[in-house]
Amino acid sequence: NPTETSAKHVFAPISGPFGTRSKLLQMLIPTFKELGVKSVISLGVPSERKTGKIGNCELHTWLSEHERKEYLRHASMVIFSGGHVTCFETVKYAKPSIIIPTQPEQMANAVKLQDMNCSIVAKNKAELKFAVCKIEKNAEAFKSNAEKLNRVSNKFDGLKHAVEIIENIKN
Numbered sequence: 577n578p579t580e581t582s583a584k585h586v587f588a589p590i591s592g593p594f595g596t597r598s599k600l601l602q603m604l605i606p607t608f609k610e611l612g613v614k615s616v617i618s619l620g621v622p623s624e625r626k627t628g629k630i631g632n633c634e635l636h637t638w639l640s641e642h643e644r645k646e647y648l649r650h651a652s653m654v655i656f657s658g659g660h661v662t663c664f665e666t667v668k669y670a671k672p673s674i675i676i677p678t679q680p681e682q683m684a685n686a687v688k689l690q691d692m693n694c695s696i697v698a699k700n701k702a703e704l705k706f707a708v709c710k711i712e713k714n715a716e717a718f719k720s721n722a723e724k725l726n727r728v729s730n731k732f733d734g735l736k737h738a739v740e741i742i743e744n745i746k747n
Contacts, residue, residue: 583650583651583652583715584614584650584651584652585613585614585615585616585634585647585650585651585652586608586613586614586615586616586651586652586653586654586655586708587615587616587618587647587648587650587651587653587654587655587671588600588604588615588616588617588618588654588655588656589617589618589620589639589644589647589648589654589656589662590604590617590618590619590620590656590657591619591620591657591659592620592657592678596657596678597619597620599678600657600676600678601617601619603676603698603700603701603704604617604633604655604704605617605630605633606701607701607704607705607708608631608632608633609630609631609632609633610705611705611708611709612631612632613632613633613708614632614633615632615633615634616633616634616636616647616651617633617634617635617636618636618638618639618644618647619635619636619637619638620638621637621638622638623638624637624638625637625638648665648666648669648671649669651669651671652672652711652712652715653671653672653673653674653708653711653712653718654666654669654671654672654673654674655673655674655675655676655704655708656673656675656676657675657676657677657678657679657682658675658676658677658678658679658681658682658683658685658686659682659685660681660685663685663689666689666694666695666722667694667722667725667726667729668726668729669726670719670722670723670725670726671722672694672695672711672715672718672719672721672722673689673694673695673696673722674695674696674697674698674704674707674708674711675689675690675695675696675697675698676697676698676699676704677697677699683697692721692725693717693718693721694718694721694722694725696710696711
């Protein structure tokens with residue numbers, strides 16, 4: 577079961593254009609350092625494979641699919657920009673999250689997860705720091721809400737449903 581794992585770190589998979597990644601890093605690293613949070617950041621740079629450390633923060637330019645899954649499984653929370661794939665992953669692994677949207681559709685995803693009390697939207701360093709502390713302080717409630725969402729989503733076989741829709745279009 578992907579939701580039954582120990583919480584070892586905050587996981588922040590960031591992606592997108594250089595400017596977006598840079599903006600997110602400038603929020604994440606100082607916040608993690610100030611709070612003394614053990615964290616793992618993936619920079620989403622597929623052409624590179626480097627690793628570094630800043631305080632309690634592990635930085636990876638790229639993670640394999642397996643490595644990414646392992647960091648997700650063992651995360652206490654996930655911090656990301658609100659893209660669809662990572663939204664689905666946070667639901668699959670029942671992880672509380674903090675979303676720092678950089679595009680309108682990411683804000684829409686963020687608000688939906690926040691409305692279900694699985695996530696907090698943050699737009700700047702102060703809000704990010706507040707959100708990390710709030711989720712840590714209320715970890716059980718956020719985790720419980722994320723697990724409820726996971727259970728509901730597991731009742732829907734998305735792949736099977738997509739195949740049925742495609743089959744109906746062909747007919």
